[in-house]
Amino acid sequence: MAEDPKTAKPKTWWKRQEVQATVIGILSTGVMLFASPITVAYKVAEIGLLIASALGFNGIRLGVKSNNLSLTKENYKL
Amino acid sequence: MQDGRTDKEADLGTEDQSDSNSELVDSDIQQEEIMKVNPILHPFPDMLPLSNKLINKTNLKEVKVTEPNNFGVENIKELYGTLAKTTFSAIEALGDGFQVKDLSILIPIVPELFSLGSKINEAKQELGDVITKEEEESIIAVAVDSMAFGNNWDKELVGLITKQIVGIQQIWHNRAMKSAELKANLKAGS
Numbered sequence: 089m090a091e092d093p094k095t096a097k098p099k100t101w102w103k104r105q106e107v108q109a110t111v112i113g114i115l116s117t118g119v120m121l122f123a124s125p126i127t128v129a130y131k132v133a134e135i136g137l138l139i140a141s142a143l144g145f146n147g148i149r150l151g152v153k154s155n156n157l158s159l160t161k162e163n164y165k166l
Numbered sequence: 167m168q169d170g171r172t173d174k175e176a177d178l179g180t181e182d183q184s185d186s187n188s189e190l191v192d193s194d195i196q197q198e199e200i201m202k203v204n205p206i207l208h209p210f211p212d213m214l215p216l217s218n219k220l221i222n223k224t225n226l227k228e229v230k231v232t233e234p235n236n237f238g239v240e241n242i243k244e245l246y247g248t249l250a251k252t253t254f255s256a257i258e259a260l261g262d263g264f265q266v267k268d269l270s271i272l273i274p275i276v277p278e279l280f281s282l283g284s285k286i287n288e289a290k291q292e293l294g295d296v297i298t299k300e301e302e303e304s305i306i307a308v309a310v311d312s313m314a315f316g317n318n319w320d321k322e323l324v325g326l327i328t329k330q331i332v333g334i335q336q337i338w339h340n341r342a343m344k345s346a347e348l349k350a351n352l353k354a355g356s
Contacts, residue, residue: 126337127337128334128337128338131330131331131333131334131337132330132334134330135327135330135331138323138326138327138330139327142320142323
């Protein structure tokens with residue numbers, strides 16, 4: 089089903105999991121800074137951080153395997 | 167304010183009686199009147215609550231729930247298990263760029279989704295109830311079983327996310343209890 093990582097082509101920047109993880113992580117951290125720990129927003133932000141961690145880990149793993157993790161215009165299709 | 171007295175104290179007339187001999191000078195009275203009208207001269211009493219909205223986390227208090235556990239979690243387990251299965255299958259079926267690559271994975275889930283319609287009302291009742299630790303663990307077990315993970319990390323992740331969702335349910339439940347209590351008090355008062 090999945091593409092072979094070694095032959096995988098670089099994706100557009102917003103499709104890359106590490107970029108998505110960074111955005112979700114920043115948003116979640118921002119919410120957690122300002123919200124009370126016993127609010128729904130804080131709990132949702134905690135879920136967001138968990139998802140961001142998983143996405144970031146997977147994105148970096150795939151990037152290392154296919155050797156396209158370096159910040160170049162070609163790798164992130166800017 | 168400048169004399170160390172708050173506005174409330176000034177309004178209530180709780181002035182310092184010890185120096186009763188001292189009389190208010192005309193300039194002081196004028197200053198008081200100006201301060202009541204002009205908010206710029208009152209920076210702190212009005213400004214502090216606004217800034218506290220961002221940094222003060224002590225305003226909200228946790229409500230302790232003493233209600234008994236009236237309902238189980240059978241319907242919640244079925245709903246959550248099916249939702250977890252659907253999410254897992256959607257991730258499997260959707261490839262890069264959110265394009266459907268393998269539709270055969272998604273088709274078997276459709277009848278299960280339709281059958282859930284009758285259980286939503288009962289699940290709502292269960293969601294309004296207390297969820298104990300044992301029930302939480304059984305929900306996590308159902309979610310993990312419905313998602314065919316290859317490693318333990320993903321199972322741990324699903325467990326942590328489920329715990330947060332149960333936490334949200336508890337906040338929801340507490341708020342519902344609190345609002346019901348307030349309504350009852352209002353009725354009793356009127």
